[in-house]
């Protein structure tokens with residue numbers, strides 16, 4: 206393809222992702238020009254501190270603290286939003302649409318909470334909004350779900366979509382570390398933020414789960430619709446019991462279509478060791494997709510980091526450049542299906558329950574009675590330790606989550622049960 210034109214790029218943000226994007230655009234310029242027929246030129250870069258040396262191949266006078274001026278610059282055709290957070294990112298993207306500019310964003314938080322509004326605004330303005338980097342970093346997921354698999358009926362998406370928590374759980378599993386020690390190690394190695402709340406409480410995974418569910422099932426679903434539990438309550442003993450069952454503990458993002466309803470949830474779960482996701486270690490991410498016709502697919506790779514994420518941003522930018530060259534309009538596909546969101550209480554699953562109990566005759570019968578009276582059937586049970594330290598570990602058959610919760614309430618009311626220590630879902634079983 207001969208190079209016929211120059212496309213002006215405006216960058217909002219030049220941090221971890223932005224700097225990698227600038228380097229990739231510079232180093233890959235000849236191949237990008239061949240693929241798109243256009244030279245992509247970064248003309249304006251909006252940051253907080255324009256004077257700081259960022260060691261990026263961009264002219265110093267491209268930098269400005271006036272973010273609006275990047276969007277308004279008439280020489281900018283495409284805006285890359287790489288700031289993060291809701292505002293000012295949202296207002297700037299809207300301003301870019303109003304000015305007829307296409308937008309590529311890596312902002313999962315924004316897409317997960319205001320995705321529908323932004324897609325509608327892009328569609329109304331006749332421009333594209335692309336966000337491959339917003340979920341799975343360098344792992345292609347948006348394109349496969351939205352385009353490659355559009356002819357299939359996806360029934361379930363299950364993923365490990367947060368590298369920090371996967372690293373922490375891997376260290377707890379392989380080295381027997383406590384949650385606190387594994388997190389401290391992850392922070393020292395740069396795998397966890399100083400304030401890890403967003404990751405360890407599952408907020409980051411819930412945002413990605415909402416985006417995956419919206420793409421897979423063509424529904425408007427936002428991060429607050431996703432049921433969420435983090436990994437702070439996972440104890441070494443849970444991991445040990447999981448191992449004895451030939452399972453591993455992972456923080457899973459699950460989006461399912463069942464009886465016309467969409468269920469989306471993020472929580473730690475025990476997964477059989479032979480499940481493809483069980484072997485995803487350290488800070489790697491993977492997403493397992495089940496389609497009615499395509500069957501099982503798995504996407505694996507680096508879910509974060511400047512360089513992997515930049516490949517997704519630049520890939521989207523190349524798509525935009527190709528669309529512009531063809532006079533086509535890229536996707537601003539607004540979700541159309543109107544499906545109810547299934548509450549977590551209606552979920553059906555298998556559960557692991559660990560109880561601290563008094564070690565005396567009749568306790569097991571009382572515990573079994575609480576399960577039985579709530580229609581939760583026990584698959585297996587075993588006792589660990591004696592006397593004050595006795596632990597009762599139970600695995601249920603498939604049960605309704607609401608029934609399971611009522612069982613836990615009843616157990617808490619029994620004299621014989623000192624503590625309901627852990628309740629964890631078991632995926633991939635019955």
Ligand code: NAP
Pocket residue numbers: 217218219220221222223251252253254255270272286287288289290292293311312313314338339342508509510511514
């Ligand atoms: P970052 O390193 O904190 O960089 C943010 C950039 O935006 C900085 O250049 C900062 O300017 C600028 N900025 C932020 N708020 C601003 C404001 N109010 N006014 C002016 N400039 C502002 O963040 P990042 O890691 O590159 O992440 C960027 C986006 O990519 C986020 O949406 C994130 O969720 C997403 N993402 C990141 C990764 C990853 O691995 N890092 C992976 C996937 C997606 P200064 O440099 O002057 O402070």
